[in-house]
Amino acid sequence: MTDPVPLTGRQANRLITVLRHGRDLDVAATELGIDLRAVWARAQTDTRLAIALAGRDPDVLGERGRTLRADYLRLLALGLSPGRAELILGISGAGAWRGDDPTFAAACDAVSATSPPGAASRVMRQRAKVRHHGSMARLPSGGCPDGRGEGLGHDFAVVAGVPKFSGAGSRTRVDGDPPGVDRHGLRGRRAGSAAHSPQAPAGGGTLTDG
16 A cells, blocks of 8 residues: 655645534545545644644634643653753743643643653762762762773663673773773773883983983
8 A cells, every 4th residue: 555645734724624614524535635644644743633633623722722731741751851841842831730720730640650761860860869978079080989980871871771881982892802902992091101101221220310
């Protein structure tokens, strides 16, 4: 079965108009020469069409608030916090919605309860707990308590179940590499520091200034 021709904006507006006047969807689609599969596909991203398919006028004033509430619940279902959902939608009245409508408040709580936070949120909370106990100031530059410099990238890898890696950035070692050499052929700190350390002169003499 071939995919239907996508619905254009003009076709969607014409369909909304006839639906708004009470016309049956199947009859309207036939009269306009529209494939119903194209209607379903368009309604995934066209909020006005989705409202018209629900049997309501998408252009009345009350539908704007209803659409915002639906989008707010969708963002909560994706795991975003209430505050961030408000920032994305450019609103600040979600708290009032909850206070005025116990059913909506219950829906928000139910959606949030089924949306566990992502790995990043868990990692941030763990690091904030370490900072709260005053340990962060004593961590090395990489931010890892054991001093290996793995930092936040390692935390994400552990939470996501990725095999542990060593070192910072993209440097990794695998079995069989010479000591002090990472997977990309870069020398480790010990080898690198030796290249810049002063060398004893031949014959067992000592170094002197000047």
